[in-house]
Amino acid sequence: MTEEKHIFSMLVDNQPGVLSRVVGLFSGRGFNIESLCVAETMEPLVSRITIVTKANRPVIEQIEKQLNKLINVIKIRDLTGPKSVKREMALICVQARADHKAEILRIVDIFRCKIVDAGMKHYIIEVTGDEGKMKAILNLLKPIGIKKIARTGIMSLFREPN
Amino acid sequence: MKLTGAQIMMQVLKEEGVDTIFGFPGGAVIDIYDELERTDIRHILVRHEQGAVHAADGYARASGKVGVCLVTSGPGATNTVTGIASAYMDSIPVVIISGQVPTHLIGNDAFQEVDIVGITRPCTKHNYLVSQTEDLPGIIKEAFYLARSGRPGPVLVDIPKDVANKNIDFKGTTKVKLKSYNPTYDPNTRQLKKTAKLIENAKRPIIFAGGGVILSKASAELTEFARKTQIPVTTSLMGLGAFPATDPLWLGMIGMHGTYRANMCTGACDLLISIGVRFDDRVTGKTDAFAAQAKIVHIDIDPTSIRKNIPVSIPIVGDCKISLNHLNRLIDNIDLGDISKKREKWFNQIDQWKNTKPLAYIQKDVIKPQYVIDKLYELTEGKAIVTTEVGQNQMWAAQYYHFDQPGHFITSGGLGCMGFGLPAAIGAQVACPDKLVIDIAGDGSIQMNIQEMATAVQYSLPVKIVILNNGYLGMVRQWQELFYKKRYASTLIEHAPDFVKLAEAYGALGLRATRPEEVETVLSEGLSSPKTVIMDFIVEKEESVYPMVPAGAPITEMLLV
Numbered sequence: 001m002t003e004e005k006h007i008f009s010m011l012v013d014n015q016p017g018v019l020s021r022v023v024g025l026f027s028g029r030g031f032n033i034e035s036l037c038v039a040e041t042m043e044p045l046v047s048r049i050t051i052v053t054k055a056n057r058p059v060i061e062q063i064e065k066q067l068n069k070l071i072n073v074i075k076i077r078d079l080t081g082p083k084s085v086k087r088e089m090a091l092i093c094v095q096a097r098a099d100h101k102a103e104i105l106r107i108v109d110i111f112r113c114k115i116v117d118a119g120m121k122h123y124i125i126e127v128t129g130d131e132g133k134m135k136a137i138l139n140l141l142k143p144i145g146i147k148k149i150a151r152t153g154i155m156s157l158f159r160e161p162n
Numbered sequence: 163m164k165l166t167g168a169q170i171m172m173q174v175l176k177e178e179g180v181d182t183i184f185g186f187p188g189g190a191v192i193d194i195y196d197e198l199e200r201t202d203i204r205h206i207l208v209r210h211e212q213g214a215v216h217a218a219d220g221y222a223r224a225s226g227k228v229g230v231c232l233v234t235s236g237p238g239a240t241n242t243v244t245g246i247a248s249a250y251m252d253s254i255p256v257v258i259i260s261g262q263v264p265t266h267l268i269g270n271d272a273f274q275e276v277d278i279v280g281i282t283r284p285c286t287k288h289n290y291l292v293s294q295t296e297d298l299p300g301i302i303k304e305a306f307y308l309a310r311s312g313r314p315g316p317v318l319v320d321i322p323k324d325v326a327n328k329n330i331d332f333k334g335t336t337k338v339k340l341k342s343y344n345p346t347y348d349p350n351t352r353q354l355k356k357t358a359k360l361i362e363n364a365k366r367p368i369i370f371a372g373g374g375v376i377l378s379k380a381s382a383e384l385t386e387f388a389r390k391t392q393i394p395v396t397t398s399l400m401g402l403g404a405f406p407a408t409d410p411l412w413l414g415m416i417g418m419h420g421t422y423r424a425n426m427c428t429g430a431c432d433l434l435i436s437i438g439v440r441f442d443d444r445v446t447g448k449t450d451a452f453a454a455q456a457k458i459v460h461i462d463i464d465p466t467s468i469r470k471n472i473p474v475s476i477p478i479v480g481d482c483k484i485s486l487n488h489l490n491r492l493i494d495n496i497d498l499g500d501i502s503k504k505r506e507k508w509f510n511q512i513d514q515w516k517n518t519k520p521l522a523y524i525q526k527d528v529i530k531p532q533y534v535i536d537k538l539y540e541l542t543e544g545k546a547i548v549t550t551e552v553g554q555n556q557m558w559a560a561q562y563y564h565f566d567q568p569g570h571f572i573t574s575g576g577l578g579c580m581g582f583g584l585p586a587a588i589g590a591q592v593a594c595p596d597k598l599v600i601d602i603a604g605d606g607s608i609q610m611n612i613q614e615m616a617t618a619v620q621y622s623l624p625v626k627i628v629i630l631n632n633g634y635l636g637m638v639r640q641w642q643e644l645f646y647k648k649r650y651a652s653t654l655i656e657h658a659p660d661f662v663k664l665a666e667a668y669g670a671l672g673l674r675a676t677r678p679e680e681v682e683t684v685l686s687e688g689l690s691s692p693k694t695v696i697m698d699f700i701v702e703k704e705e706s707v708y709p710m711v712p713a714g715a716p717i718t719e720m721l722l723v
Contacts, residue, residue, distance in 0.1 A: 013342070016291075017279065017280075017283075017291075020280070020283065021283060024283055024284055025284075028284045058469060058473075061469060062466065062469075062470055065465045065466040066466050068465070069464070069465070069466055071287075071288040071308065071340065071342060071343050072342060073342055074341055074342040075342075
């Protein structure tokens with residue numbers, strides 16, 4: 001059976017140990033986590049967790065049901081597909097040799113990124129976008145020399161009806 | 163009113179209807195024990211915390227109430243883990259209250275500190291670390307509510323010493339409200355109608371019931387359903403007793419050591435109505451081949467059980483009792499026609515399987531373990547509560563003791579936990595003082611919690627222990643015989659205590675039978691004694707449990723005697 005990538009977004013009780021329950025479920029049952037992203041919502045007692053996972057159809061169904069079964073998971077939605085907005089942010093530290101600086105700045109401009117730290121030999125670029133954009137910019141920066149990278153993992157929200 | 167955490171706890175326990183606690187004291191729970199002593203809640207002092215959880219488990223299954231145990235921090239808490247895991251696998255409502263070091267010491271590797279909430283996270287339905295006394299009453303209420311509602315299970319509440327000590331203003335408890343937890347009890351009517359339609363058209367239907375039927379107290383509804391539709395019934399190990407084994411529609415147990423006819427029916431049926439089961443690998447064998455010709459209906463309260471191991475045609479999330487009730491009313495309005503004629507061919511086929519390959523053994527000059535269970539069934543008229551250890555003893559008990567009522571077969575099904583039977587029997591006997599409670603044991607597994615003999619004798623619990631003594635860890639030996647060319651690696655028990663003397667040392671009665679003609683006498687004497695009794699039966703050393711489906715093989719491919 002072919003594996004599909006799914007994005008689950010869940011509202012959970014903002015309490016100690018809740019993330020451990022979610023993550024423990026994945027490790028204990030042999031599910032896989034591609035990325036994970038957690039923060040408080042407007043309601044201080046509630047956090048939102050976004051998990052990207054890859055599995056075949058029946059396992060995806062199990063993952064959703066098992067997450068739903070956790071007492072601290074208030075609500076879970078599968079945000080896979082075009083009905084949701086997905087974004088990721090990355091901080092990319094690139095080598096900035098003199099003969100590369102113009103090229104880097106051009107890429108930053110094309111991808112509407114920001115330089116958030118600059119030195120004699122490096123730039124740190126802040127980039128936000130969907131999966132495709134991330135892939136594209138990383139492909140372009142790779143030959144120039146990526147020193148370090150930090151990514152948030154995907155966050156997602158359903159689009160509101162008009 | 164100013165009350166300490168421990169005093170509040172006692173109030174809430176009373177409110178939840180707790181009359182018995184199985185436990186073992188220690189530093190972190192001294193305050194709680196001090197309060198417990200002043201209530202009329204009965205405390206059963208076990209000899210090891212694992213025994214406390216198994217006893218609470220046995221108590222829960224025999225009484226239908228929530229079992230409760232109380233242990234101290236650190237080793238007290240870690241000793242409960244096996245018991246909790248067993249209750250979790252079998253969905254048994256148990257609340258485990260553990261003491262914890264004071265809050266200011268948590269995380270400091272304090273004396274007898276362990277992160278029991280972290281350890282038991284994957285084997286409890288839910289667990290709590292109570293960080294302030296104000297939260298205590300609400301959490302205990304929630305723990306009981308979670309343990310008994312939906313798909314039941316164990317819930318652990320970890321209480322730091324200072325939380326139990328602190329005085330607060332207590333204004334009483336409020337009703338539990340959990341926004342994130344709302345089990346689906348009512349089944350989808352459309353799915354039920356589709357099921358009724360399938361029943362109408364099925365030629366070779368069977369019912370496969372499990373522990374869920376017992377947990378939701380749906381045996382009467384199941385029996386009504388099967389008789390009305392004339393559909394034969396098999397159950398999992400956990401479902402034994404959900405349907406009367408003396409009914410002509412009874413097929414025997416399904417699975418690795420199920421009856422020939424039950425397993426063959428699974429292969430041949432065109433409709434499999436599964437109720438309160440989770441399709442364990444010991445039931446399905448090779449999943450692709452399981453009920454391959456059948457449309458499968460699956461009723462269960464836990465959505466994760468559905469389509470976890472087996473694809474199903476009609477998934478129904480709901481309580482077994484409510485679902486069966488609905489289904490029975492639907493069936494009432496359908497004309498099933500001349501049902502006995504409709505089933506004639508199917509029943510003939512089943513009879514043929516039954517007659518050609520029945521459960522069988524030949525009793526010669528050495529005691530056969532099956533013979534002991536046969537006699538036990540006869541002498542107790544099938545009315546005893548039977549607990550088991552794990553292994554061959556458990557399978558023979560399941561095959562040869564025939565259960566007509568729910569709550570009478572108490573076994574560690576999912577976890578397969580040796581050492582379960584004796585403490586579980588203690589719990590069952592506490593719950594049902596007037597019932598005959600028997601632990602069917604092996605000489606290997608009885609030694610895993612033998613210390614609970616002292617508990618049974620201390621509280622004058624007349625539990626009867628039947629040891630099928632073959633000098634081996636028999637089930638593993640059987641696998642070694644069949645699949646490892648008889649290399650009996652570490653399965654021969656080279657030294658065992660004299661169980662008769664051991665019984666006497668504990669203040670119990672010890673009896674032994676070495677020859678077939680002694681079996682009945684020993685059983686009669688043991689069963690009629692008012693004391694705790696160990697009956698040691700020296701049985702055939704290399705007897706195996708048959709039928710047997712090798713692990714991973716299709717369920718219809720059985721090794722037979």
